[in-house]
Amino acid sequence: MALYLHIPFCQARCSYCDFNTYVGLDHLYQPYVSALIQEGRLLAQQYSQPVGSLFLGGGTPTVLPIELLRQVLTTCFEIFVVEDSAEITSEANPGTVSLDYLQALRGLGVNRLSLGAQSFDEGELAMLERIHDVQHVGLTFERARAAGFDNLNLDLIYGLPGQTLTSWVHTLECALGLAPEHVSLYCLTLEEGTPMRDRVLAGRLPAPDPDLAADMYESAAECLASKGYRQYEISNWSLPGYECAHNLTYWRNRPYLGLGAGAHSWGVGLRWWNVRPVMAYIHRLMGARQTPWPSPAAEDGERISRLLEMGETLMLGLRLVYEGVAEADFHQRFGVSLEETYGDVIHELTGAGLLAWDQTRLCLSERGRLLGNQVFAKFLPS
Amino acid sequence: MDQSTIRNFSIIAHIDHGKSTLADRLLQATGTISERDMQEQVLDDMELEREKGVTIKASAVLMHYQARDGITYQLNLIDTPGHVDFTYEVSRALIACEGAILVVDATQGIEAQTLANLYLALEHDLEIVPVVNKIDLPSARPAEVAQEIEDLVGIDAADMLPVSAKEGTGVEALLEAIVARVPPPSGDPRAPLRALIFDSHYDAYKGVVAYVRVVDGALDTGKAIRLLATERQVEPLELGFFRPQMVPGERLLTGQVGYIATGFKTIRNVQVGDTLTLAEAVGVSPLPGYQPIKPMVFAGLYPTEGEDYTLLKDALEKLQLNDASLIYEPETSQALGFGFRAGFLGLFHMEIIQERLEREYGLEILATAPSVAYQVTTRDNRVVTIDSPAQLPDEATIESISEPWMRISIFTPATYIGPVMEMTTKRRAEFGQMEYLDEQRVRLEYLMPLSEMIVDFYDQLKSTTRGYASLDYHFDGYRQGDLVKLDVLVNNQPVDALSIIVHRDQAYYRGQRLVTRLKEAIPRQLFTVPIQAAVGKRVISRANVKALRKDVLAKCYGGDVTRKRKLLEKQKKGKRRMKMVGSVEVPQEAFMTVLKLGED
Ligand SMILES: Nc1nc2c(ncn2[C@@H]2O[C@H](COP(=O)(O)OP(=O)(O)O)[C@@H](O)[C@H]2O)c(=O)[nH]1
Ligand code: SF4
Numbered sequence: 001m002a003l004y005l006h007i008p009f010c011q012a013r014c015s016y017c018d019f020n021t022y023v024g025l026d027h028l029y030q031p032y033v034s035a036l037i038q039e040g041r042l043l044a045q046q047y048s049q050p051v052g053s054l055f056l057g058g059g060t061p062t063v064l065p066i067e068l069l070r071q072v073l074t075t076c077f078e079i080f081v082v083e084d085s086a087e088i089t090s091e092a093n094p095g096t097v098s099l100d101y102l103q104a105l106r107g108l109g110v111n112r113l114s115l116g117a118q119s120f121d122e123g124e125l126a127m128l129e130r131i132h133d134v135q136h137v138g139l140t141f142e143r144a145r146a147a148g149f150d151n152l153n154l155d156l157i158y159g160l161p162g163q164t165l166t167s168w169v170h171t172l173e174c175a176l177g178l179a180p181e182h183v184s185l186y187c188l189t190l191e192e193g194t195p196m197r198d199r200v201l202a203g204r205l206p207a208p209d210p211d212l213a214a215d216m217y218e219s220a221a222e223c224l225a226s227k228g229y230r231q232y233e234i235s236n237w238s239l240p241g242y243e244c245a246h247n248l249t250y251w252r253n254r255p256y257l258g259l260g261a262g263a264h265s266w267g268v269g270l271r272w273w274n275v276r277p278v279m280a281y282i283h284r285l286m287g288a289r290q291t292p293w294p295s296p297a298a299e300d301g302e303r304i305s306r307l308l309e310m311g312e313t314l315m316l317g318l319r320l321v322y323e324g325v326a327e328a329d330f331h332q333r334f335g336v337s338l339e340e341t342y343g344d345v346i347h348e349l350t351g352a353g354l355l356a357w358d359q360t361r362l363c364l365s366e367r368g369r370l371l372g373n374q375v376f377a378k379f380l381p382s
Numbered sequence: 383m384d385q386s387t388i389r390n391f392s393i394i395a396h397i398d399h400g401k402s403t404l405a406d407r408l409l410q411a412t413g414t415i416s417e418r419d420m421q422e423q424v425l426d427d428m429e430l431e432r433e434k435g436v437t438i439k440a441s442a443v444l445m446h447y448q449a450r451d452g453i454t455y456q457l458n459l460i461d462t463p464g465h466v467d468f469t470y471e472v473s474r475a476l477i478a479c480e481g482a483i484l485v486v487d488a489t490q491g492i493e494a495q496t497l498a499n500l501y502l503a504l505e506h507d508l509e510i511v512p513v514v515n516k517i518d519l520p521s522a523r524p525a526e527v528a529q530e531i532e533d534l535v536g537i538d539a540a541d542m543l544p545v546s547a548k549e550g551t552g553v554e555a556l557l558e559a560i561v562a563r564v565p566p567p568s569g570d571p572r573a574p575l576r577a578l579i580f581d582s583h584y585d586a587y588k589g590v591v592a593y594v595r596v597v598d599g600a601l602d603t604g605k606a607i608r609l610l611a612t613e614r615q616v617e618p619l620e621l622g623f624f625r626p627q628m629v630p631g632e633r634l635l636t637g638q639v640g641y642i643a644t645g646f647k648t649i650r651n652v653q654v655g656d657t658l659t660l661a662e663a664v665g666v667s668p669l670p671g672y673q674p675i676k677p678m679v680f681a682g683l684y685p686t687e688g689e690d691y692t693l694l695k696d697a698l699e700k701l702q703l704n705d706a707s708l709i710y711e712p713e714t715s716q717a718l719g720f721g722f723r724a725g726f727l728g729l730f731h732m733e734i735i736q737e738r739l740e741r742e743y744g745l746e747i748l749a750t751a752p753s754v755a756y757q758v759t760t761r762d763n764r765v766v767t768i769d770s771p772a773q774l775p776d777e778a779t780i781e782s783i784s785e786p787w788m789r790i791s792i793f794t795p796a797t798y799i800g801p802v803m804e805m806t807t808k809r810r811a812e813f814g815q816m817e818y819l820d821e822q823r824v825r826l827e828y829l830m831p832l833s834e835m836i837v838d839f840y841d842q843l844k845s846t847t848r849g850y851a852s853l854d855y856h857f858d859g860y861r862q863g864d865l866v867k868l869d870v871l872v873n874n875q876p877v878d879a880l881s882i883i884v885h886r887d888q889a890y891y892r893g894q895r896l897v898t899r900l901k902e903a904i905p906r907q908l909f910t911v912p913i914q915a916a917v918g919k920r921v922i923s924r925a926n927v928k929a930l931r932k933d934v935l936a937k938c939y940g941g942d943v944t945r946k947r948k949l950l951e952k953q954k955k956g957k958r959r960m961k962m963v964g965s966v967e968v969p970q971e972a973f974m975t976v977l978k979l980g981e982d
Contacts, residue, residue: 004941186936214931235936250941264941271944302944312943315950352908372934374908377954380947 001049001267002249003080005036005072006260007061008278011096015129015199016157018191020262020276021059028278032261033068035285037075039259039297044079047257047267051082053246056090056110062097066104073108087112087151087245092144095136102147112244113144114153114184120174121167124160127205129195134174141178151242153182158220159213160188161196161205168216169223176227181242185220185235187213214370234319234369251320253313261297269309270294272301307381310334310341314362314379318355319372324363338362345378383456386566388637390458390595391511392475394500395485396493396852400515404485404547405443405459411553412445412457414625441581442593442639443626449561457560458639460580460595466495466854467728468707470673473502474580474655477671478595478639481509481564483556484531488514488522488544491530491823493852494793500535509564512537513556518546530820567597567637574666575599577634577642577658579609584703588619588643590652594634597669599660601634606661607642610668614651615661619643649706675707677725678786678857679732679836680769682713682750682879683739684721690745691720697743698722701735708735713770717879717961717973718748723770728855729836750977751882752836757784757860771881774867777918783883784860786832789814792843794851796824801846809834810885829858833883870896871914872904875964879973886917894923896976903972906930911966 009029010021025032054076061069069090076082089112090105097105102113117137119125125133132140137154144152154175158168175183188208190197199205221231229237233251236244249256255267262276274297275281284297294301304312313333317325330338338346339359346362349355354368354375368375395401409415445457462475476482482503486492492500503510512531514524528539543559545552569576581593601607606617620643622630634640646652655672685694702708708731710724726732732752739745755769759781768774790811794802796818803813806828814827835855843851868889870880880900884892893915900913904927911927935946960967 184937187932187934189936210932211928217932234934250943253943256941258941264943266941266943273942273944312947315947316943354908370932370934371908371930373950373953374930374933377950377957380950380954382954 001047001051002246002254002256003051003054003076003082004246004256004258004260004263005054005056005061005076006258006263007056007058007064008032008261008276009058009063010060011063011093012129012131015127016188016191016194016196018194019059022278025278028282029064029068031282032278033064033071035282035297036072036260038285039295040075041079043257043259043295048081049255051076051080051086053087053249054082054089055246056088058091060093060096060116061090062092062101062105066101066108069105070108073110077109089114089153089244089246091116092140093130093132094140095132097140097143099143099146102143102149106148111149112151112153113149114155114182115140115144117141117154117175118157119160120171121163124163124167124171127160127162127196128157137174138178141180151182152180153184153244154178154180155184155186157186157188158216159208159210161200161208163208163212163216165212165215165219169219172220172223176223182236182238182244183224183229185217185237187217187235217370231321232323233321234364234372248320251316253309253316265294266304269304270301271304272298275299305381306334310336311380314342315376318362318364318375318379321364321369324356324361326361327359342379349375349378383635385569385571385635385637387453388456388458388566389481389560389564390460390479390567390637390639391481391483391560391564392460392462392479392503392508393483393485394462394496394503395515396487396490396496399485399487399490399493399496400547401485404483404513404515404545404553405461407547407550407553408445408457408459408557409443409626411550411557412447414443414445441626442624444623444639447557447561450558451561455561456638457557458595460639462499466498467678467726467731469498469502469856470727471581471654471707472499473506473671474578476503476508477506478578478580479508480567481511481560483560484510484512484537485515485545485547486513486527486531488516488524488527489519491527491820492534492793494791494825494854495852497534497793497825498791498854498856504535510537511556511559511563512542513545513552514542515545515547517544517551518549526820534819569596569598569636571598571600571636573598574663575601575607575658575660576666576669577601578669579652579654579656579658581654582649582652582706584649585643589645589647590649591628592642592644592652592658593639594642594658595639596634596636598636600636601642601658601660603632607644608659608661608663609652609656610659610666611653611656611672611674612651614646616644616646617661619645649703653706675709675727677707677709677755677769678728678832679726679752679754681724681726681732681752682715682718682721682770683710683724683736684715684718684748684750684879686746686748688719693743694722694739694745694747697739697745698724700743701738705735707731715750715879717877717963717968718750719961721748725769729840732836748973748977750879753883754786754832754836756865756883758782759784771867771883772878774883777867782862783865784862785865787829787858787861788832788835788855789858790828790830790835790853790855792826792828792851792853793819793823794826794847795822797822798847798851799824799826802826802843802851805842805846806830809839830855831861831863831885832857866917868893868896869916870900871912871916872900872963872968873911873966874914875966877963877973880976889915889917890922893917897923897925899976900972901925901927903976904966904968905972907966 008021013023088110090110091114093116120134200207224237231237232243258265261278261281264273272294281297327338346357350357356363356365393401441461443459447457448454460475462472517524524544528542532539576598577594577596579592583591585591608615620630623640657668659666698710707727710722713723755767758766760779761781811828811830817825864886866886868882868884869876897913897915910929913925914921915923
């Protein structure tokens with residue numbers, strides 16, 4: 001089982017961000033952490049499978065004083081069965097963490113750090129309204145190394161308004177110059193309600209060109225391959241052996257438990273998600289003794305039928321570009337073969353050059369990687 | 383009942399000049415309707431009419447008025463449809479009368495259509511009772527307006543009655559003038575029955591109700607009747623008078639106006655202008671001037687949701703119950719699915735029908751570019767009339783194509799002569815003459831192809847003149863033109879719904895615009911999709927929808943699989959509404975955007 005802990009706080013909101021995160025709620029850090037711990041305690045009784053990965057996401061987990069993170073993590077170790085080899089990741093933002101902090105974090109058992117670098121272009125960082133500038137990235141990266149982190153990820157973003165292929169290649173080269181074990185490249189999505197989207201719609205920022213984004217993606221893939229990174233997922237590359245175990249759980253459609261405001265959980269035919277606002281979450285957990293099923297903080301959920309689970313397994317699994325979905329795994333899990341369930345779709349899409357299929361494993365073709373949605377949708381039940 | 387005490391009249395007025403208000407005053411003054419029952423604007427009873435400010439259907443009302451001479455007169459007010467597409471209906475309503483009240487707004491002066499209808503009334507020898515309305519307004523200039531009318535049509539300004547329909551001033555004098563000036567009907571009571579049908583409506587219980595003016599003879603209840611043009615025979619269920627609701631009576635006498643409930647189920651059987659006589663009568667000659675309905679403008683009507691087809695069918699059937707001038711037949715379009723090809727009297731009629739379908743029946747409909755009826759002469763000298771580009775025979779077999787031209791008259795403040803000239807010239811209009819109505823206003827006359835008028839012409843005229851211009855038009859004749867069929871091809875397949883017939887000089891421009899719009903409206907596919915506009919085999923404009931390169935969700939954060947899946951499901955659902963043009967998936971909305979965007 002994978003365990004996800006959501007920390008819904010940030011120092012400032014970035015212009016493109018629609019995550020469940022809040023600014024200026026410092027006074028709620030302690031009550032929130034207590035609620036989070038309470039939710040963990042209540043749920044740990046039912047979810048006793050060994051935890052193979054733990055992920056502190058946000059928001060920005062590292063805005064919390066280290067003492068609060070200590071409370072969270074030590075409680076988790078106490079109440080869940082966390083495997084010794086577990087991958088324990090925390091997200092962190094450049095420029096927000098000192099060497100001491102990072103050392104303490106490492107000391108708490110966190111063994112992987114994911115840095116939201118986003119760009120190595122000052123203008124782009126300003127447009128994204130990130131709180132850091134270019135030099136902070138290298139600085140924080142080196143500090144993390146000094147603190148003993150030997151598994152580091154850099155998040156980068158492309159397809160930005162006004163971004164050129166040249167500036168993107170520059171960003172990528174700077175990032176690789178730091179020699180991270182893992183990089184995630186995300187294409188910007190203009191999310192509803194974000195200032196960035198409003199600006200683009202109002203014509204104050206140029207609309208991103210999807211074809212240029214495709215070029216960026218392709219040139220990045222080439223560059224990363226030449227440096228020995230393996231693309232194991234549509235948006236993720238790593239040095240061999242450094243794939244993110246936590247995210248692999250998502251893509252393999254295996255169970256995970258999410259704690260915290262707006263967190264999602266999945267297992268045995270049910271997916272549910274918690275209420276999003278911080279206060280609502282805290283209220284749900286205040287004084288919660290026994291567990292209303294599935295969680296006191298649950299806002300809503302959906303039952304996932306077997307057919308839907310099969311579709312989701314393909315929708316997620318095909319994102320893993322080499323692993324894809326193996327016929328043997330699928331058959332073992334659902335008792336039917338890919339061929340008999342999706343034969344027609346598979347043949348249509350291999351015909352269209354979007355899928356590769358050798359009877360044992362189904363993967364996106366190289367072209368299909370950029371057109372994943374066209375493929376995934378076909379596997380979802382109508 | 384004495385024929386000499388009957389007075390039949392209409393009101394001729396421009397929209398908003400006060401016809402309805404004045405009619406209400408007449409009804410009140412004659413006690414036809416009590417103050418309490420007074421529902422505003424009795425004669426316009428459709429909600430849409432009120433909103434659009436036009437009278438769609440004629441109606442009639444019988445009033446009893448005791449004049450100063452002590453005699454009680456029977457006044458029949460026959461309402462006329464208020465807009466230009468219904469000229470024929472207006473002419474039938476007018477010839478049912480001996481007189482017409484001309485209402486002109488004292489602050490505005492006479493407008494194009496009013497003048498056209500006035501001429502129509504004069505042509506039929508109607509006695510005109512001119513009224514200058516709204517004299518209560520400070521900006522009223524009754525003397526000037528009266529002078530303008532005198533100069534235009536030779537009605538003595540001194541005969542003009544000053545009225546305020548709003549305040550009731552001058553209404554008494556008007557009633558006296560009607561009695562004194564409008565002659566009584568002159569029909570022969572001893573001749574065999576001849577009644578003119580000037581309107582009709584459908585009643586769920588009584589079938590089609592014919593509105594008639596008895597010209598000669600009389601009709602008693604229980605007598606079988608015959609319609610001369612449609613050759614239908616029936617025993618009416620009921621006859622009677624409009625008070626203003628239908629009140630059954632025993633007899634309709636020479637000169638009287640009333641209704642006959644025929645029991646017919648389709649309005650087609652009761653045509654405006656037809657002559658109604660007794661079934662037993664032989665050798666009765668029809669009243670002059672009957673014309674069968676002739677639609678001028680045609681368009682495909684499609685439900686935007688395919689499953690609404692039957693609803694649209696029902697709605698059209700219901701509308702047709704009351705509107706004999708609406709015709710339609712099923713049509714199938716490869717791009718738009720199942721729908722109907724409908725014919726209308728003109729552009730306003732089309733607009734009204736579309737609006738009623740949407741408003742009264744809650745249907746979302748899509749109309750293809752309107753077309754006129756073209757006359758195509760083939761090489762082997764046959765003439766075929768077509769009303770849709772799809773019906774056009776093969777280019778090689780066509781000798782020539784003719785299109786209907788209209789005689790149009792525009793009244794506008796002189797300041798807008800330039801812009802009006804410019805916009806009409808762009809639409810291939812031929813200038814006829816210009817005449818000053820007074821110092822500020824002119825009348826411009828043109829000949830113009832109807833096809834140039836059916837898209838946005840009126841709206842453009844209004845906006846060009848800041849709403850001041852008024853328009854009147856009539857069919858003039860067919861004329862040969864250099865007309866071609868413009869096809870739009872998606873991935874080398876023609877899209878039937880987008881074909882249009884245009885003048886060769888405009889083909890390039892129109893084609894280019896259609897291509898540009900379609901290019902924007904068609905989502906990128908997995909392969910490059912060429913879009914072309916072509917005249918015959920010759921491609922005159924082209925553009926490509928580039929192949930889709932990237933369509934993948936970046937990230938699946940925090941395990942929010944549900945949201946991600948929903949996005950994909952939405953995408954998939956969208957696809958189900960796609961129409962296939964060859965192997966290209968085109969969202970129906972793409973056709974809609976292209977068709978809905980007016981000419982700019
Ligand atoms: N001041 C004034 N307003 C009037 C008079 N007659 C009609 N109106 C107003 O003019 C507008 C148009 O009148 P209406 O009878 O609906 O015109 P129709 O379109 O010709 O039937 C309405 O707002 C009336 O209230 C009048 O004598 N004086
Ligand atoms: S740091 Fe991340 S979570 Fe916080 S506002 Fe920026 S993008 Fe959103």
